[in-house]
Amino acid sequence: MRIGIAGIAIESSTFSPHRTGLADFRVTRGADLLARYTWTEDESLDVEWVPLLHAVSLPGGAVLKDVYDALKTEILDLIAEAGPLDGLLLDIHGAMSVVGMLDAEADLARQVRAAVGPDVLISASMDLHGNVSRDLVEQLDLVTCYRMAPHEDTWETRERAARNLVARLRDGGKPHLAWVQIPVLLPGEKTSTRIEPAKSLYGQIEAIEAMDGILDAAIWVGYAWADEPRCQAAVVVTGDDAELVEAQAAKLAGDYWKARQDFAFVAPTGSLDHCVREGLASGIRPYFISDSGDNPTAGGAGDVSWTLQVLTAYRSRTIIYASIVDPESVAIAKAGGEVSLQVGGKIDSGPAGPVALTGTVVKVHEDPVGGTIVVVRSGGLHVIITERRKPYHLAKDFADLDLDPVQADLTVVKIGYLEPELYDMAKGWLLALTPGGVDQDLIRLGHKQVVRPLYPFDPDMDTPDLTAHLI
Structure with a gap:
């Protein structure tokens, strides 16, 4: 055959x-x-x-x-x-x-x-x-x-x-x-x-x-x-x-x-501020927060900067942010040293535009998926910036960058549900309802071409005809 x-x-x-x-x-x-x-x-x-x-x-x-x-x-x-x-x-x-x-x-x-x-x-x-x-x-x-x-x-x-x-x-x-x-x-x-x-x-x-x-x-x-x-x-x-x-x-x-x-939802949810405060106060390590609205493995642009903007207020704590795609910032930062960048918000600028980030380049890494990757440390905030969109699903993804979620107060990942390796690693996990192209709040996205009535857009709709059609 x-x-x-x-x-x-x-x-x-x-x-x-x-x-x-x-x-x-x-x-x-x-x-x-x-x-x-x-x-x-x-x-x-x-x-x-x-x-x-x-x-x-x-x-x-x-x-x-x-x-x-x-x-x-x-x-x-x-x-x-x-x-x-x-x-x-x-x-x-x-x-x-x-x-x-x-x-x-x-x-x-x-x-x-x-x-x-x-x-x-x-x-x-x-x-x-x-x-x-x-x-x-x-x-x-x-x-x-x-x-x-x-x-x-x-x-x-x-x-x-x-x-x-x-x-x-x-x-x-x-x-x-x-x-x-x-x-x-x-x-x-x-x-x-x-x-x-x-x-x-x-x-x-x-x-x-x-x-x-x-x-x-x-x-x-x-x-x-x-x-x-x-x-x-x-x-x-x-x-x-x-x-x-x-x-x-x-x-x-x-x-x-x-x-x-x-x-x-597969995990407890809340606003990003709520999730960050809960995670930092918990004392549990490693503790993950899903930046769910810009998950690149669901279709997000990967450069929504809204979460990064919020995290800059928590530089006194050790936080890993994985990650944000910005080839322009990578091109500047890969030379190392002290940098002042305008990060993210260049593909999907809807929730927030580029975020000012000043810090020290602590790692430059070449990756087959993400291209050149840099880690910029600003206080205790470690921001992973990638040349190309890359998901962070594995312990190795962090180890390659000399980062360890076990040692961090918080690890924020552009993801929805945690993939198996991080799920098994996590001692604490919250799913933050953040904005972006894969926003978990479907109602606020504004669907116009889906066939209505449709649950949950029409929560009180009548029971539909569910007769199976023989093809």
Whole structure:
């Protein structure tokens, strides 16, 4: 069997002024693309994997239209050059926004379907924060998504999508897909599978998947920081028993709807001032605060300076701020010594403009993701400034800069829910409700193109029709 692999994967906030260009994507082809997936080396599958193109970017703002068109065109050209395919694995995120478009993944899937023809099976792997429109599902034969948030099962999900595809190609026959959208749109920090009700909702999937006649079941919470009609939760159940997949999809959708008011933030929340005061007074170390409104791994610009402005009032304490992107400030500070900078607020200047920062450069580091990184110490405040946007998820991210959250009074990170390593390290944690392109307060963002009524925008809406549609 010959199976192609392709995809464009990014999570895009339409509320961020950042624009994602070609330089933001890591593009792989050929042997480098196959090397992403360990299961391509499994000879027992008896598959010739055909690498086409895969492009992945750190979450950010909407993708420039010419960049999307160029990547898509190359995928389509490579499909034409590849010769006959039996199947195609579409490795996408599901929340890609493209300037001037409202459903980029559906467009990509539609074009890929036209290129491979109606008989080639397409299996998609997605993030559970993707948005699943009917237009997208109609182009697919199989689709699944992560079952954990944080996404500790990312690679497991991609492998499941691939192995399900191989199994269907061997056994023959296209399965039924039962799709239903749920008019609920919540941020990821309220739908973590670490806590209820998401823990139990996703906990049902294994038992459903084990039923005779069902191949896969998937729940998407959707992506809250894009303003598009497709943005809402969804369920797809896949299998050979049409009646059963419809029934189970409707049940999962109904359970999700019933639980809508039970979703809560994964950590205690508050204003930034409140969180800083609580953290400093606690005496607990290490203590983390999530600067959630500008989380670059959710689509934030990474240079919102509002939090940095607040932290400059606490220079008498030892605080690590990770991080803020500002190539202009890095270019000045990388020479070392004493510096006076205007930091941040140059991409997303909405909440606050550039912040004056005077201090000493205590570290210059070259990083494969963040480029040149400098640490500027101003009193006890240690500000990490990066040349390119970079998330801080690991102890090594801090150790590389000679910083230790265990020794700091407070560590403030541009993040939503803490990723596993920091979560395990933290003795204290608060989620600050800060402004930015991925503001947790969805109401104040001002969505205009989502389909209404939609919870929580319309908290008193009537119970929706959650009938599953057989695709």
